[in-house]
Amino acid sequence: MTQKYEIKTRKTIDTINHLLDDGIKRISVLIRHSDRFFPEDARWEPFMGLTDDGKDFAVDFGAALGSNPLPKLTSSFIGRCVETAYLIDKGYTKKHNRAIDHNCLNDMLSPFYVKDVEKAVPCIEEQGNTLFLRNWFDNHIDESIMENPQRTSDLLSEFMIEQIKNLKENQMAICVSHDWNIYLLKEFKLGLKHETTGNVDYLDGLVFFEKENQYYITNYQTNPILL
Structure with missing residues (x-):
């Protein structure tokens, strides 16, 4: 059975707006792509695009962003993330009549931590996502198959901070990625376990976000935590 997911646009936008209202000016946001198709054969996983609803949700996300700061889009190279970023751009520009830079691709937003796909996929199919993630996070998956999870979370965190450092005035980084990248940071940087x-x-x-030359991470489930 295909896992059912909610749409968290409002939660994400509210978190961003709360920081902007508090005078925070330098922000980078890591989001999961929009609603997508699921394959019957796991080998087709990288090629599954957005559903029609998913396309609408991505446009709506772009339209829900305020006029300022301007979004600076970066995404995983996997199609559903590229598609989400494109449609966020479309929603933003249609709502605010302002052009923004084209989406850029970056491997750090992809599942770069999967070191041996041929061995990882059967394990995921056998264990299911929830158990596989727990085994990975608890260092029960050999590092020849999956990169060390703590190191991976550090790399992702450093990447998101670098996006802040590279912002021009009146820009906010929007990075479109995958759920596993976010689960990882929630576990190791926010202390939020996916099981609970x-x-x-x-x-x-x-x-x-950056505040007084220090960097923090937050989401709708927790207060900001210093990195």
Whole structure:
């Protein structure tokens, strides 16, 4: 049975707006792509695009962003993330009549931590996502198959901070990625375990920000935590 996910646009947008209202000016946001198709054969997983509803949700996310700061879009190279970023751009520009830079691709937003796909996929199919993630996070998956989870979370966190450092004036980084990237950061940076805090849903996000030369991470489930 295909897992059912909610749409978390409002939760993510509210988290961003709360920070902007508090005078935070330098923000990077890591979000999951929008609603997508699921394959019957796991080998087709990288090629599954957005559903028609998912396309609408991505446009709505872009339209829900305020006029300022301007979104600077980056995504995983996997199609559903590229598609989500494109449609966020479309929703934003249609709502605010403002052009923004084209989406850029970055491997750090992809599942770069899967080191041996041929061995990982059968394990995921056998264990299911929830158990596989727990085994990975608890270092029960050999590092020849999956990168060390703590190191991976550090790399992702450093990447999101780098996005903040590279912002021009009046820009906010919007990075479109995958649920596993977000589960990982929730576990190791926010202390939020997926078994108790729930799914990473579509357009669900983590927000990184700079305040007084220090960097923080937060989402709708927790107060900001210093990195």
